[in-house]
Amino acid sequence: MDPPFDRPTLTCLGESAWLVTWGHSIDRETFARIARFTQTLDADPPRGLVEYVPAFTTVGVYFDPETTGADAFAGDLERRIARSAALFPPPPREVRIPVCYEDPFAIDLAFVAQYHGRTRDDVVARHHRAEYFVHMIGFVPGFPYLGGLDTALATPRHASPRLRVPIGSVGIADHQTGIYPIDIPGGWRIIGRTPLRLFRPEEREPALLRPGDVVRFEPIPASEFHATCEYSA
Amino acid sequence: MNAHVVRAGLLTTVQDLGRTGNQRWGVPVGGAMDAASHRLANRLVGNGDRCATLECTGLGPVLVFERDALIALTGARPAVTAAHRAVPMDRPILLRAGVHLACGAPWFGFRTYVAVGGGIDVPPVLGSRSTYVPASFGGHEGRALRAGDALPVGPLSPLGASIRRLLDRSSNANPFEAPPWSAAHAETRGDRATIRLIRGPEWHRLTAGSTERITAEPFWIGPDSNRMGCRLLGPRLELVDRGELISQPVCPGTVQLPPGGSPILLTSDCATTGGYPRIGFVARVDLPRVGRLRLGASVRFQWISVEEARAETRRWEASFARWTCCYREKISGWRCATDDDE
Structure with a gap:
């Protein structure tokens, strides 16, 4: 230890x-x-x-x-x-991330609900009501590791990762929640999708989120997802 | 001027020395897997080290240029032809406009670098022209080259222009012009290598038996290796305590040990952070060797202290600087000799 x-x-x-x-x-x-x-x-x-x-x-x-x-x-x-040690860190930024928790985006929502013996609506409510904290960016470009998940939603990863998790997917892995900035293989349980691009290589600061940001998820309907989607889905 | 891709090859990408300053956003360093061969190719055509070259993995591309082009091929040893004549490696070559340069599959080594005088001038993204395929950015449209692609080529440097003038003296009846000498600096072995390792922060977590096994027995480059990392098969290594780390910084050259016991040697396109114990770091001077190894190649490890590794890097850089001086002298001496002929 x-x-x-x-x-x-x-x-x-x-x-x-x-x-x-x-x-x-x-x-x-x-x-x-x-x-x-x-x-x-x-x-x-x-x-x-x-x-x-x-x-x-x-x-x-x-x-x-x-x-x-x-x-x-x-x-x-x-x-x-x-x-x-003598410094004060800057006040956190608050960032709102719209998420569509509907099908076909919520690939594993039914599983997560069943795993915890809850309704889909309860899982969604618990996920979007919490306040999250960006601990770090890593794994792939722009991927935020978010702390603050309701412990009642902690769900293990898939035993073998999916070959392709679509860009924008919002997922749960154990006590963490995260957002996939690009299409990649991954094992997180996907419960929704954001229309925002989290990785913007054309910008000087290419990640939408920074360590220290406070993140809130805002549920949106599929119609709004399609109307505001920043990438070709 | 443009270079046109007639055939793409297995995996041909635009690469330079990679991007710095963006790892905090999760953006990999990237860049040429065999940086030594990349730099050599650039210097042969009078480019700076940071100019972009083509990294050709396995079967190479067929390229054709709109105008006469100064090029150099380094790294792996494929059969390269221009209008059915063998094109030599490790020297500047003036390839005539419209002639197909065909790179085959290497019979030695794994990655061939094609430098063009002036560099492959695709727009830089986050400070580099390197292609990062998983996130589709950098290089040419963020992807491996395809037949039909046109790549912009930058302007020749003054040194490049004088090399070109020297080669251009003969009539243009030949498909290409090349000097009778080669200017190799890098070794190109691709079937085996001895790689020196600096101890990593979690080195002490290896069992006594594993600490011995890691240098006593050879590993193999596993089939699922790529630009992100090489999976090392062979001896299984064990830790005194199981369990992953809280994700921590990793970089090209880091050797991680996942629970299965087969180490992973991270390379250019690796993630910026990882959760497996870091048992070692490849000495900088040996990292280009890893980029030369083909799948199935054998790797032996040797421990080296970080001080010795830094001294080796300095020695290598000094030797490369001396080589560059000699090369420039060769160019100017050659110029004198040719001038005498006239």
Whole structure:
């Protein structure tokens, strides 16, 4: 088992990256530490910084070994880690995501309802009433890992993943909910679909959602889905 | 000028050195699987390292250019012909307009790179021309090339223009012009490799037996390997504790160990985060070797310290820089020799 979290640690992640560990569990406090740290990196990028990748409990920080030495860069990170504790993270953005929970989009809604012994309407109501929190973006471009799912809806993944989950699908996997930004194979239980494009490679900030965003789902009828769909479904 | 695709080949994509700064949005680094061969091809035609080339996996394409084109082929060794004459590798070639350049299936190696003087000038997406097929962006329309595609080619660099002038001295009766020497820098073996590994953050979770097995026995590149990663078959590795991690950053070169015990070596198009224990990282200098390995190729691992790995990278870069100097001297010396003839 990991020791209880005490202070951030730096671990070697190959020749040109450090892993900064900020906690051992997925929670808002760990998130806030990471947000303050990445805010410090944005405001005062250390020499040789290539990019950073925030995850649930860690941040991967990539550097250019031709510009900086590994130890010098680690020292620069340590100083920013110390400084970041004093910061206040920016207030969260609230993002509303319209979702159509109707057929043919709600591929696994009947299964989820049956699995928990609830009606389809109850599952939908519990899903859209909750407030979700974007812990990180990863897995595929623009994919948000959302915390805050009603525990009564936690459902295991498909034993073997579907070969193609359509773009925009909203799904459940254990205690998480997420949205598929592109057509890909996946094992999440799909209960609806959003007409929004979550990944926009033509934009400078290509993901619709950012870590730290507060997300609410708004149920929409199929007619509105078709009228507002941003991609060719 | 355009390059026209007459036949696409098995998997031909536009690639450069990949995109940085977008991993936080879940966007993979991408780029050439064999970056060393990509850079070599670019330097042979006077391009910068970041110009886009064509990465041809397995059976290569048939290409034809609207005007005379300065090209170079590196990496795997396919049979390449132009108007039924064998085209040599690892040197600048002036291919005449309208001549079909046909790349076959490699008999050595796995991925061939075709550089064109001026680079394949498709619009960059998120700072790179690399194709990322799973999310359909970058490269040419976000996909592998198809017959009938037309690819824009950028303007030659001054060095490219002088190489071209040197090659253009003979009459244009031949389908192509090439110097009598080759300028190889990269090795091209594709059937086996020794890959050096730096210990990963979860290395200590391997059992004692697995720590030994990982370097003692060879692995095979499994059939379901692709640009995202190579599945390594052979010895099964075990962890002292089962269980996945909370998703953490991973990058090309990361070796992950899923519960089945067969490691996955992540490559160019890998996800930005993953939940399997990271037992090691391929030394940077050895990563292009992975891109040269064909399915079924054998891989042996050796441990290397991160300091040694960094020193190896510096040595390789210094040697590549020396090679580039020699190449430029060769071009100018060749220019002098040709001038003397006149």
